Amino acid sequence: MRCPLRAKALQYPDRSFLISASESISFLEADLRCAGYQAALADAGFLPGSRFPILLPVSPDAVCLLFACLRQKITLCPINLRLPEGRIQELLGFLDSENLYRELPTLGNEYVGDAEVDPAQMATLLFTSGSSGRPKLVPHRLDHHLSSAFSANAFAPLTADDRWLCSLPFYHVGGLAILFRCVLAGAAVAFPEAGQGLVASIRSLSPTHLSLVPTQLIRLLREGTPEGLKRILLGGAPVPERLIAQAKSAGLPLATSYGMTETASQIASTLPEEEVKGAGRVMPHAEVKISAEGEIWIKGDSVSDAFVDAEGWLHSGDRGRVEEGVLYVEGRMDRQFISGGENIQPEQIEQALMNLPGISQAVVRPQDDEEFGQRPVAWVDAEWQEEWEQELRSVLPGYMLPVRYEKLPDGVGLKPTLKALVKSKPEGKS
Numbered sequence: 001m002r003c004p005l006r007a008k009a010l011q012y013p014d015r016s017f018l019i020s021a022s023e024s025i026s027f028l029e030a031d032l033r034c035a036g037y038q039a040a041l042a043d044a045g046f047l048p049g050s051r052f053p054i055l056l057p058v059s060p061d062a063v064c065l066l067f068a069c070l071r072q073k074i075t076l077c078p079i080n081l082r083l084p085e086g087r088i089q090e091l092l093g094f095l096d097s098e099n100l101y102r103e104l105p106t107l108g109n110e111y112v113g114d115a116e117v118d119p120a121q122m123a124t125l126l127f128t129s130g131s132s133g134r135p136k137l138v139p140h141r142l143d144h145h146l147s148s149a150f151s152a153n154a155f156a157p158l159t160a161d162d163r164w165l166c167s168l169p170f171y172h173v174g175g176l177a178i179l180f181r182c183v184l185a186g187a188a189v190a191f192p193e194a195g196q197g198l199v200a201s202i203r204s205l206s207p208t209h210l211s212l213v214p215t216q217l218i219r220l221l222r223e224g225t226p227e228g229l230k231r232i233l234l235g236g237a238p239v240p241e242r243l244i245a246q247a248k249s250a251g252l253p254l255a256t257s258y259g260m261t262e263t264a265s266q267i268a269s270t271l272p273e274e275e276v277k278g279a280g281r282v283m284p285h286a287e288v289k290i291s292a293e294g295e296i297w298i299k300g301d302s303v304s305d306a307f308v309d310a311e312g313w314l315h316s317g318d319r320g321r322v323e324e325g326v327l328y329v330e331g332r333m334d335r336q337f338i339s340g341g342e343n344i345q346p347e348q349i350e351q352a353l354m355n356l357p358g359i360s361q362a363v364v365r366p367q368d369d370e371e372f373g374q375r376p377v378a379w380v381d382a383e384w385q386e387e388w389e390q391e392l393r394s395v396l397p398g399y400m401l402p403v404r405y406e407k408l409p410d411g412v413g414l415k416p417t418l419k420a421l422v423k424s425k426p427e428g429k430s
Contacts, residue, residue, distance in 0.1 A: 001116065001117060001119060002115060002116060003034075003070060003071055003115045003117045004067075004117075004183045004184055005030060005031055005034055005067045006031055006115040008027045008183055009030070011186065012027050012160065012186050013026060013027060013028035014027075015027055015186065015188075016188050017029075017030050017182075017183070017188055017189065018060035018063055018189055018191070019163065019188050019189070019190045019191065019205060020059075020060060020190070020191040021193050021204060021205075023060070030063065030064055030067075031115075033061065033064040034064040034065075034067045034068045034071070035068075036064075036068075036107035036108050036109070037061075037065045037068035037104075037105065037107060037108070038068045038071055038072055038108070039109055040068075040105040040106060040108040041068055041069065041072050041074060042072065042108070043108050046072060048072065048073035048074065049073060049075070049122075050074055051074075051077050051095055052069055052076050052077060052101070053077040053079055053091075053092060053095055053100045054076070054078060054079065054101040054102075054104075055079055055080075055081035055088075055101070055102050055103070056079070056081070056169075056170045056171060057081060057104070057170075058170060058191060059104075059191060060189075061104050062104065062170060063179055063189065065104055065105075066176075066179065069123075070123060070142060071114055071115055071116070071117060073118065073121050075124065077095055077097075077124070078124070078126070078169075078170050078171040079100070079127070080171045081171075088100070090135070091127055094127075094135055095125065117142060118142065119142050119146065120141055120142070120143060122139055122140075122141055123141060123142040123144075124139070124140045124145070124176065125139050125140075126138045126140065126171065126172075126173055126176075126261055127171065128260075138173075138261045138306070138307075139305075140173075140264050140304055143301070144264040144301070144303070144304065145176065145177070145264050145302070146180060146184070147264070147285050147301035148177060148180070148263070148264040148266070148285065148302035149177065149180035149184050150184060150285070151285035151286070151301075152177070152266060152283070153181055153184060153185050154284055155271075155283050155284065156255065156269070156271055158181055158182070158187050158209070159185060159187065160185060160186035160187060161187075161208075162182075162185070162187040162208045162209055162230065163187065163188040163189075163190050163205070163206065163207045163208050163209070164178050164182050164187060164189055164190065164208070164209040164210070165192065165201060165205060165209070165210050165211075166178055166179075166189050166192070167192065167198065167210060167211060167216065168211050173259075173260075173261045173264055173265050174211055174235065174236065174259075174265055175211075177211075177264070177265035178211055187209075190205040190206075190207050191205075192205070197219075197223060198219055198223065199220060199223040199224050202226040202229075206228060207228075207229070208228065208230040209229070209230060209231050209232075210229065210231070210233065211233045211235075212233070212234055213235065213236035214236075214239050214240065214243060214360070215237075215360060215361060217232070217254075218243060220252075221243075221246060221247065221250060221252075225251065225252065229252065229253055230253055230272070231253050231272050232247070232252055232272075233255050233257055234254060234255065234256050235256070235257040235258065235259060235266060238331075238347055238350060239256055240360075241351070242354070242355045243354070243360075244256070244276050248276070254272060255269055255270050255271055255272050255280070256270050256276050256279055256280055257270070257279060257280060258279030258280070258329055260316065262303060262304045262307050262314055262316075263286070263298055263300065263302055263303050263304075264302040264303075264304070265302070266283065267282060267283055267286035267288070267302070268281060268282050268283060268288070268327045269283060277326045278323075278327055278328035278329065279326075279327045279328065280326065280327065281325055281327070282322075282325070282327060285300050285302055286300030286301075286303075287300060289313075290321060290322060291315070294319045294321070294330075294333075295317070295319060296316040296318045296319070296320040296327070296329065297313040297314065297316065298313065298314045298316055299311075299312050299313050299314065317334060318330075318331070318332060318333065319331050319333050319336070319345065330345060330348070331345040331346065331348065332347065335347065335365075337366040337374045338373060338374065339366070339372045339375055339399050340371075340372040340373065342397075342399045344366075344374075344376060344399070344400055346363075346364040346366075346376065347364075348396075348400065349362075349364045349376055349378065349396065349402065350362040350363065350364050352395050352396050352400075353388075353392070353402075355395075356388055356392075358382045358385070359380050359381065359382050360381055361381040362378060362380045362381075363378070363379045363408070364376050364378045364379075364402065365377060367403070367404070369403075375402075376401070376402045376403065377402055377404040377405075378402035378404070378405050378406070379405075379407070379408045379409075380405060380407065382407070383407060384405045389401070
């Protein structure tokens with residue numbers, strides 16, 4: 001098939017595709033730049049089927065490089081450029097590679113090359129860690145990414161007049177999903193300046209669409225409510241009910257979603273005009289069923305083949321339920337623990353904590369206890385307040401109340417994980 005970027009360069013040659021504070025690159029200009037990266041890859045000796053590990057920035061040129069890799073049948077392996085050197089070397093070991101590009105290659109001479117791509121080719125290898133913190137490689141064919149994007153655009157139409165702010169990195173599947181949705185729709189991708197705040201980026205680039213995790217939405221509400229947005233796609237972490245209500249009351253076009261690296265982004269979502277219920281309805285390209293143990297199983301055209309069972313089902317590791325066609329995600333299967341004979345799902349406590357005023361991030365994990373076996377302890381991004389206890393008792397049974405609280409350490413990022421806390425022993429309020 002023809003490369004989607006080449007197809008749009010022929011259809012909309014002068015339409016803006018990649019927009020930043022310093023430049024606006026048309027589909028045709030992006031296609032020519034892509035050809036230059038094809039020349040660079042060929043000159044560097046990359047053969048079809050080879051892997052290309054790179055510390056990939058969020059930039060217009062990174063998009064052109066992605067499509068050059070697709071045309072050259074090279075598998076792009078984007079690595080988080082903010083990781084410490086030891087971690088980067090560990091990930092290179094998983095890739096069986098000693099070579100790493102720390103910056104984008106220099107553009108080669110004009111090189112038209114082949115603009116054909118194979119939907120079955122291995123397009124990306126992405127790292128994910130889930131709740132365990134252990135790195136895992138997720139391979140995706142090109143048709144996985146395209147299926148996800150086609151389905152997303154059919155579910156919530158994206159037009160050639162729209163502009164999506166690229167606020168997620170390309171080593172996350174959510175960042176790549178923005179690119180594929182936009183190129184298929186002929187929409188533009190807008191790139192914030194380094195260090196620029198979310199509201200400032202929105203004001204300077206005028207996007208119609210955003211992809212955010214809950215922490216980013218909290219910051220957006222604190223900085224000011226922007227205008228001109230058609231859709232804010234929220235995912236990547238549990239969403240506090242208080243935050244949804246606050247965003248809706250501020251008039252933000254919020255849409256919740258559920259997906260994972262293994263599914264090439266979202267497989268369930270809501271629409272801004274709908275009442276937010278759970279993660280939303282299952283999208284056209286996917287099927288969901290709940291196992292006898294309560295686990296969410298997923299089948300679909302965007303699911304990585306590396307993790308499915310003999311019947312094609314991905315066992316997500318998430319606990320959930322489906323009611324009236326709506327998917328509700330209740331937490332990780334592997335995080336449940338038992339306290340005094342009672343099953344505890346940490347995400348339920350985290351949700352209750354994040355519904356308290358002043359708390360936007362919470363992580364709960366078990367602590368060994370001689371009497372009860374294990375008890376819940378909590379990290380939050382605020383100093384302990386006595387009134388929390390009474391409010392929590394109104395929504396949680398006594399055995400779910402954390403026995404200790406500690407403030408989250410600095411630098412845990414937008415999605416705090418158990419790995420960031422596993423070596424830390426809470427010493428706060430008990």
